[in-house]
Amino acid sequence: MSATLDIAGSPRCGRKILATAVTSAILASALSVPARAQGIEEVIVTATKRAESVMDVPLAITAISGNTMRDANLDDVKDLIAYSPGITGNSKDSFIDYVSVRGILTNDFGIGGDPSVGIYKNDLYQGRNGAVVTSLYDIERAEVLRGPQGFLFGRGAISGAMSIYTVKPDFDGVHGYAEVDVGERGHLVTEGGINLPVSDSLAFRVAAYHSEEDGYSRNVRDGEKYITHDKDALRLSALFESGDLTVNFMAEYETRDQSGSIYMATGSGEGYDYLSEIYGDFGFPMKDNDLDSDMFLGNRDGGDIYSYGLRIDYDMPFATFSSITGYRDHDFDYAEDFDGLPLIINAYAQEQSGDYFEQEFRLVSNSDGPLNWYAGASFYQEDIEATFSQAMSEDFFCSAYFAYYETTCEDLFAYYKDYAAYYPDGEYVQYFLDYFGTFDWEGSANGAMIDRNRAHGKYKGYAAYIDLSYDFNEQWDASVGVRYTYDEKDFSNLVLPSNSPVLGTRAALGFTTPQGPVKASDDWDEITPRAILNYHPSDDTLVFASVTWGYKSGGFNTFGLTPPAEFGITEAVSPEYRPAGFDPENSLSYEIGYKGVLGDSTRITANAFYYEYEDLQASYYDGALFYAENVGQVDGWGFEGTLTQNLGEYLDLNLGLAWFDSEGKDVQKICGNTDDCEGAAIPWAPEWSGFATLDAHTEFMDGELFGLLAYNFQTEQYGGWEPNSQELDGWGELQFTAGYRGERWSLAAYVDNVTDEYYYDGVSNGDSVYPAHFFGPSRPRTFGVKVGFSTD
Numbered sequence: 001m002s003a004t005l006d007i008a009g010s011p012r013c014g015r016k017i018l019a020t021a022v023t024s025a026i027l028a029s030a031l032s033v034p035a036r037a038q039g040i041e042e043v044i045v046t047a048t049k050r051a052e053s054v055m056d057v058p059l060a061i062t063a064i065s066g067n068t069m070r071d072a073n074l075d076d077v078k079d080l081i082a083y084s085p086g087i088t089g090n091s092k093d094s095f096i097d098y099v100s101v102r103g104i105l106t107n108d109f110g111i112g113g114d115p116s117v118g119i120y121k122n123d124l125y126q127g128r129n130g131a132v133v134t135s136l137y138d139i140e141r142a143e144v145l146r147g148p149q150g151f152l153f154g155r156g157a158i159s160g161a162m163s164i165y166t167v168k169p170d171f172d173g174v175h176g177y178a179e180v181d182v183g184e185r186g187h188l189v190t191e192g193g194i195n196l197p198v199s200d201s202l203a204f205r206v207a208a209y210h211s212e213e214d215g216y217s218r219n220v221r222d223g224e225k226y227i228t229h230d231k232d233a234l235r236l237s238a239l240f241e242s243g244d245l246t247v248n249f250m251a252e253y254e255t256r257d258q259s260g261s262i263y264m265a266t267g268s269g270e271g272y273d274y275l276s277e278i279y280g281d282f283g284f285p286m287k288d289n290d291l292d293s294d295m296f297l298g299n300r301d302g303g304d305i306y307s308y309g310l311r312i313d314y315d316m317p318f319a320t321f322s323s324i325t326g327y328r329d330h331d332f333d334y335a336e337d338f339d340g341l342p343l344i345i346n347a348y349a350q351e352q353s354g355d356y357f358e359q360e361f362r363l364v365s366n367s368d369g370p371l372n373w374y375a376g377a378s379f380y381q382e383d384i385e386a387t388f389s390q391a392m393s394e395d396f397f398c399s400a401y402f403a404y405y406e407t408t409c410e411d412l413f414a415y416y417k418d419y420a421a422y423y424p425d426g427e428y429v430q431y432f433l434d435y436f437g438t439f440d441w442e443g444s445a446n447g448a449m450i451d452r453n454r455a456h457g458k459y460k461g462y463a464a465y466i467d468l469s470y471d472f473n474e475q476w477d478a479s480v481g482v483r484y485t486y487d488e489k490d491f492s493n494l495v496l497p498s499n500s501p502v503l504g505t506r507a508a509l510g511f512t513t514p515q516g517p518v519k520a521s522d523d524w525d526e527i528t529p530r531a532i533l534n535y536h537p538s539d540d541t542l543v544f545a546s547v548t549w550g551y552k553s554g555g556f557n558t559f560g561l562t563p564p565a566e567f568g569i570t571e572a573v574s575p576e577y578r579p580a581g582f583d584p585e586n587s588l589s590y591e592i593g594y595k596g597v598l599g600d601s602t603r604i605t606a607n608a609f610y611y612e613y614e615d616l617q618a619s620y621y622d623g624a625l626f627y628a629e630n631v632g633q634v635d636g637w638g639f640e641g642t643l644t645q646n647l648g649e650y651l652d653l654n655l656g657l658a659w660f661d662s663e664g665k666d667v668q669k670i671c672g673n674t675d676d677c678e679g680a681a682i683p684w685a686p687e688w689s690g691f692a693t694l695d696a697h698t699e700f701m702d703g704e705l706f707g708l709l710a711y712n713f714q715t716e717q718y719g720g721w722e723p724n725s726q727e728l729d730g731w732g733e734l735q736f737t738a739g740y741r742g743e744r745w746s747l748a749a750y751v752d753n754v755t756d757e758y759y760y761d762g763v764s765n766g767d768s769v770y771p772a773h774f775f776g777p778s779r780p781r782t783f784g785v786k787v788g789f790s791t792d
Contacts (some may be wrong), residue, residue: 118157123246183784
């Protein structure tokens with residue numbers, strides 16, 4: 001599954017020699033027929049700031065080549081999950097809050113917190129929901145790391161990281177490639193890149209990408225098809241080399257116009273049963289890929305993302321100095337029907353814009369002696385603003401949340417007005433008047449109340465880290481490191497005027513800010529160490545043990561207050577009220593691992609881990625109020641392993657398997673302040689997940705015939721921590737590709753989801769009124785053909 005390279009001699013040779021070899025080999029693999037070596041080839045990564053064999057890196061890491069990404073039809077960075085054991089939660093939108101690394105995910109869809117998983121491109125942090133998910137095209141490789149990552153990037157990540165590296169320019173003349181992929185449902189993907197050297201020291205590379213596909217999920221209300229996309233991207237890269245100086249520049253633009261998430265009621269659960277009593281049965285679950293949804297605020301996931309990166313490397317006698325500068329600007333427009341029913345219960349929309357600047361400085365030693373080290377310091381600054389809209393039918397509110405039977409607000413208010421005239425001291429009369437303020441009904445123009453709030457965050461922070469490695473002898477070495485992190489956040493939340501004259505902000509928020517935004521500021525810092533001990537019983541074997549502390553800063557609830565609002569009544573005025581905050585998360589992770597090459601045909605990795613994750617940042621509802629705060633501790637443990645097996649001259653087998661279990665402690669807040677969830681496992685993390693690929697190849701004419709059979713799977717998940725939660729069945733998806741790859745041309749046919757497996761990305765429990773739902777129906781079986789051309 002990875003870009004490969006044979007390097008003679010010790011895997012601990014000099015950085016510059018290895019870096020040059022890696023670049024040349026990967027470019028050759030990307031643009032021409034790869035020469036197949038006998039036995040297992042060596043995989044080179046740069047996860048530890050030096051180019052070295054993945055088998056010598058004491059980390060849980062998966063390396064995936066750009067070639068493999070194209071062969072496996074991986075569309076965006078989240079698709080790497082399929083071939084990364086221990087990581088689950090892919091979804092068909094631009095959110096990463098469902099991506100789970102060893103059970104840890106970002107349990108907050110607002111803008112007041114930070115992602116748990118870090119996604120990087122050319123070592124530059126890619127940001128948050130709406131900006132972070134970009135397309136995979138003209139990619140050199142990806143390195144997917146599991147566990148806390150505080151020593152590899154300027155911006156740390158507490159659960160894991162996905163690090164993408166694009167193809168760089170070179171000085172080997174003008175060359176390039178192009179590929180066209182055509183499939184069912186209007187599927188069309190075009191990708192290409194061209195290398196343009198202009199002198200012995202300056203070269204450029206231009207790459208472009210387009211992808212589109214019609215939808216496959218039909219709304220029976222209007223016949224519209226959803227889960228469609230249309231994306232375009234362009235990247236310009238430049239390389240300058242002069243003596244010991246290397247400069248890489250990247251400018252990238254991507255625009256997308258696609259569907260938002262699709263939700264479908266499960267047809268069961270307390271909330272669904274309650275609504276069925278009021279409105280009659282809705283007919284859920286529906287047949288495959290059909291939905292019945294009002295889409296009141298629409299369904300869309302649009303974005304424009306501008307990215308710039310500048311890396312300067314200077315080789316000195318004792319170390320290499322690197323300066324890494326990045327800037328990203330994005331606009332994000334999103335809408336979905338969160339409840340998945342033909343009722344306006346919770347239609348959701350988000351309009352967001354923001355920019356992100358980062359600067360990192362590194363020093364990486366060039367020593368050939370037993371002591372090696374690297375150190376870095378970084379700074380970031382983010383300015384982000386988002387307007388959130390959440391809609392609910394006024395009549396639905398009056399029926400489901402107040403009357404408990406189907407009615408209209410007009411009839412309900414008329415009833416209480418007449419009742420109060422005859423029985424002024426009657427039961428609930430004063431309660432009704434205190435809650436609504438009037439007996440005279442006046443509705444909105446569109447029959448729905450739309451709660452809108454504008455959140456604005458200004459964030460900055462800096463970090464510094466150092467890692468020291470020492471070789472005691474040929475068999476034993478160790479590394480120790482420490483990182484200091486500081487984060488500072490200024491956050492404000494303004495509730496915009498309600499469009500519902502009487503009901504006000506009761507669709508979701510439950511409070512107003514009549515005198516302007518409520519504001520809060522806070523800062524946090526932490527020191528997080530790491531220690532690794534390595535044992536090399538032979539040149540082809542590594543056994544390692546590590547202890548790593550992880551950290552993620554605190555933040556603010558985009559939809560809540562401190563002190564908590566009295567729903568539907570509170571007028572929040574500073575300084576009495578402020579946005580609700582939450583504290584940092586901390587983790588302590590222990591890991592032991594094995595990496596070994598057996599003979600010429602087998603490569604094995606295996607690692608077991610245990611972590612204690614404290615002050616878990618979680619989102620949950622308490623009645624109608626939404627909270628995002630720290631809820632307790634999770635202990636997690638598991639196993640991950642991979643096998644690469646050469647099955648002779650024509651076949652290669654790759655296997656990956658992960659097992660995970662966990663236990664929640666002191667998580668009463670997310671279960672109605674009861675002990676019902678104590679000891680429960682993380683519900684969204686499947687116990688088992690994994691993949692298998694069989695790669696066939698044989699020489700034919702001037703090229704090769706090839707085939708790829710790929711399968712990935714996961715076991716069941718659950719919609720919440722509570723006992724008897726909604727269950728999402730496990731699933732497995734099979735893919736097949738076969739074709740011919742010649743010196744210049746390639747032709748391949750493929751089938752995605754060969755067995756037409758129907759499944760969902762995730763599930764949610766709902767509550768006593770809100771229906772449980774599935775989200776993200778799977779893409780059906782898809783046939784397609786690819787044609788490629790290379791100038792090499």
